[in-house]
Amino acid sequence: MTTAVAETGMIGALATKFRICPATGLRVDLAAERLIKANAVAAVVFLAIGGGFGLLVALTRWPAVHLLSSDLFYLALTAHGLDVLLMWIIFFEMAVLYFASAVILSSRIAAPRWGWVGFVLMIVGALMTNVAVLQGDSSVMFTSYVPMQARPHFYLGLILFAVGALIGCFIFLGTLVIAKEEKTYEGSIPLVTFGALTACIIAVFTIASGAIILIPTFLWSVGYIGHIDSLMYKLVWWAMGHSSQQINVSAHVAIWYLIAAVTVGAKPLSEKVSRTAFLLYILFLQLAAAHHMLVEPGLSSEWKIVNTSYMMYLAVLGSMIHGMTVPGSIEAAQRKSGFTRGVFEWLRKAPWGNPAFAGMFLSLVMFGFLGGISGVVLGTEQLNIMMHNTLYVPGHFHATVVAGTTLAFMAVTYLVVPLIFQREIVWPKLAKIQPYLFGIGASGISLFMMGAGTLGVARRHWDITFPALDVTLPYGYSPAASLMMGLNGLSAILAATGGVLYVAIVVASILFGKKVDASNAVAALGPMPKKVVHDAVAKYGDAGTWHLPGTYVLVGLFFTTFILYYFVNWKYLSELWPMQ
Amino acid sequence: MAEQPKTDSPAAPLERIPFMQRVLDNPFLLLFAGVVVPAVIYILWGVMEISQIPLVK
Ligand code: HEM
Numbered sequence: 129m130t131t132a133v134a135e136t137g138m139i140g141a142l143a144t145k146f147r148i149c150p151a152t153g154l155r156v157d158l159a160a161e162r163l164i165k166a167n168a169v170a171a172v173v174f175l176a177i178g179g180g181f182g183l184l185v186a187l188t189r190w191p192a193v194h195l196l197s198s199d200l201f202y203l204a205l206t207a208h209g210l211d212v213l214l215m216w217i218i219f220f221e222m223a224v225l226y227f228a229s230a231v232i233l234s235s236r237i238a239a240p241r242w243g244w245v246g247f248v249l250m251i252v253g254a255l256m257t258n259v260a261v262l263q264g265d266s267s268v269m270f271t272s273y274v275p276m277q278a279r280p281h282f283y284l285g286l287i288l289f290a291v292g293a294l295i296g297c298f299i300f301l302g303t304l305v306i307a308k309e310e311k312t313y314e315g316s317i318p319l320v321t322f323g324a325l326t327a328c329i330i331a332v333f334t335i336a337s338g339a340i341i342l343i344p345t346f347l348w349s350v351g352y353i354g355h356i357d358s359l360m361y362k363l364v365w366w367a368m369g370h371s372s373q374q375i376n377v378s379a380h381v382a383i384w385y386l387i388a389a390v391t392v393g394a395k396p397l398s399e400k401v402s403r404t405a406f407l408l409y410i411l412f413l414q415l416a417a418a419h420h421m422l423v424e425p426g427l428s429s430e431w432k433i434v435n436t437s438y439m440m441y442l443a444v445l446g447s448m449i450h451g452m453t454v455p456g457s458i459e460a461a462q463r464k465s466g467f468t469r470g471v472f473e474w475l476r477k478a479p480w481g482n483p484a485f486a487g488m489f490l491s492l493v494m495f496g497f498l499g500g501i502s503g504v505v506l507g508t509e510q511l512n513i514m515m516h517n518t519l520y521v522p523g524h525f526h527a528t529v530v531a532g533t534t535l536a537f538m539a540v541t542y543l544v545v546p547l548i549f550q551r552e553i554v555w556p557k558l559a560k561i562q563p564y565l566f567g568i569g570a571s572g573i574s575l576f577m578m579g580a581g582t583l584g585v586a587r588r589h590w591d592i593t594f595p596a597l598d599v600t601l602p603y604g605y606s607p608a609a610s611l612m613m614g615l616n617g618l619s620a621i622l623a624a625t626g627g628v629l630y631v632a633i634v635v636a637s638i639l640f641g642k643k644v645d646a647s648n649a650v651a652a653l654g655p656m657p658k659k660v661v662h663d664a665v666a667k668y669g670d671a672g673t674w675h676l677p678g679t680y681v682l683v684g685l686f687f688t689t690f691i692l693y694y695f696v697n698w699k700y701l702s703e704l705w706p707m708q
Numbered sequence: 709m710a711e712q713p714k715t716d717s718p719a720a721p722l723e724r725i726p727f728m729q730r731v732l733d734n735p736f737l738l739l740f741a742g743v744v745v746p747a748v749i750y751i752l753w754g755v756m757e758i759s760q761i762p763l764v765k
């Protein structure tokens with residue numbers, strides 16, 4: 129049996145064309161490379177479209193500007209949510225899955241033809257859903273809660289998109305099997321691949337849940353099913369909607385490790401600890417979907433608390449482990465490179481001028497401080513009631529999915545363009561400031577929406593002043609709420625500028641960038657302290673030190689902020705219901 | 709990155725791989741766990757509760 133396997137392996141391997149990457153020495157399957165390129169390009173296109181809608185939404189919610197009419201506002205909001213949260217992120221994740229399996233393991237990719245089938249399904253599905261939204265009578269927002277009904281092709285497009293993505297997941301798993309059988313790596317898979325595996329597993333659950341709920345909803349929209357229970361819909365929909373955010377978390381954590389490995393040669397502090405943290409994700413992260421149901425009267429407190437507290441905190445523990453080991457591994461590597469003075473020389477002398485590194489570190493800090501802390505607050509049943517359905521919610525998830533995931537994906541693009549597209553980044557000076565512009569803008573939208581939400585401003589609402597009513601309302605938002613929305617608008621412009629810059633740099637580099645070959649392969653990856661590409665990314669192995677004073681200071685700062693903010697919210701809560 | 713010289717002792721291949729490492733090295737076992745745990749604790753339990761809500765007649 130072993131010989132038979134080896135032989136088919138050989139036949140497959142013989143038919144596969146590889147090139148050797150001049151920067152990393154990895155063997156790159158050209159079929160995988162083409163799939164990575166196609167998915168990455170599609171992702172960037174949808175980011176451009178969806179980001180544009182985001183700007184329109186933010187400018188409408190700025191009372192002094194109030195750009196769109198109410199109809200167009202909900203259309204734009206629906207398109208924004210779909211194009212960025214689903215299309216941009218999932219196309220990019222397909223590229224990440226192919227990269228983390230075939231390229232990092234130096235393996236041939238499984239069934240590349242199927243990869244193209246999946247890609248075409250995703251494109252057709254994405255276009256179909258976008259058309260439905262732009263036609264104007266499917267402004268149901270990306271959650272499409274029943275009994276609101278969109279056109280049938282809205283749901284059908286999403287189903288096709290999901291099937292395409294599922295094919296990508298199976299290709300990833302198949303590639304792992306091939307790499308193991310053909311022994312392209314030794315021992316366990318590298319940590320970055322393990323993180324991608326985590327993302328892939330969560331994706332399978334996500335897509336299965338999506339099928340369970342979207343197929344009946346599609347049949348309902350064409351009239352074959354009479355009724356869909358709205359609470360049942362929400363329950364299963366969020367098994368998809370929430371879990372898909374956990375694909376993002378797993379993928380961007382894997383990317384943090386990848387960028388740290390390539391740019392400063394960071395090795396995981398402990399493979400065991402980091403893998404266990406990913407295992408906590410696999411087991412528990414998806415349960416936190418229940419935080420979307422915390423105010424539903426039909427579900428018991430036991431169900432809510434088991435899913436969002438006991439179990440979810442295990443997943444949060446996983447994130448805190450990564451939050452410590454990623455900077456820790458950078459500190460260990462930098463100290464080894466000689467940056468040992470004081471507590472923070474390693475951080476000061478990090479390659480801040482390299483957009484991949486800068487984007488990664490900003491993503492890490494903002495995901496932890498803004499997204500993580502606000503997420504735990506929102507996920508606490510008692511506190512959730514204060515912020516539920518306010519702008520605090522989009523504020524929170526723009527910290528996770530924009531400042532966290534999107535910025536991490538942008539950062540890794542600055543490595544993918546030279547490594548996979550084999551082009552130098554054009555306009556390096558602009559590329560250098562791009563992560564800062566986008567990062568500051570994104571944390572602005574996140575913070576100011578959270579601020580407005582704390583003041584009670586509703587999410588998904590066209591207006592906060594209601595001049596059309598032409599009466600003096602007995603209740604109005606405090607003037608500070610308008611200020612928050614204005615600052616949110618300004619931050620949106622900043623983030624959009626960063627976004628446009630990213631798209632322009634990527635497109636121009638792919639089209640006009642100088643070709644990368646052995647002579648400029650390493651330089652093309654941007655400034656790096658050692659000017660060599662380390663093989664840490666493709667190897668299993670620990671850094672072998674826990675002497676990390678700087679990281680411990682950062683972790684202490686994080687916990688102090690966390691605890692203070694958490695209890696401030698309990699204090700707010702106590703003021704809502706004074707006990708006398 | 710040529711062949712790595714075998715630095716381990718000849719007995720190394722016989723060494724038992726720790727249980728947790730074998731779990732983490734098995735993607736399909738992880739896939740199974742990652743689908744079953746939320747399917748039971750979140751979906752199944754939730755569906756059971758919702759289906760027990762009495763309907764107004
Ligand atoms: C230029 C960048 C962006 C700006 C200015 C922006 C702004 C906004 C604003 C103002 C809202 C509306 C809040 C409301 O009225 O309820 C919103 C909603 C949303 N945004 Fe963004 N956003 C940006 C990028 C992104 C990205 C990159 C993602 C995902 C990766 C994202 C995901 C979402 C989602 C899922 C919603 C919720 C839609 C809904 O409630 O149906 N945004 N965004």
Ligand SMILES: [Cu+2]
Binds near residue numbers: 373417419
């Ligand atoms: Cu969630």
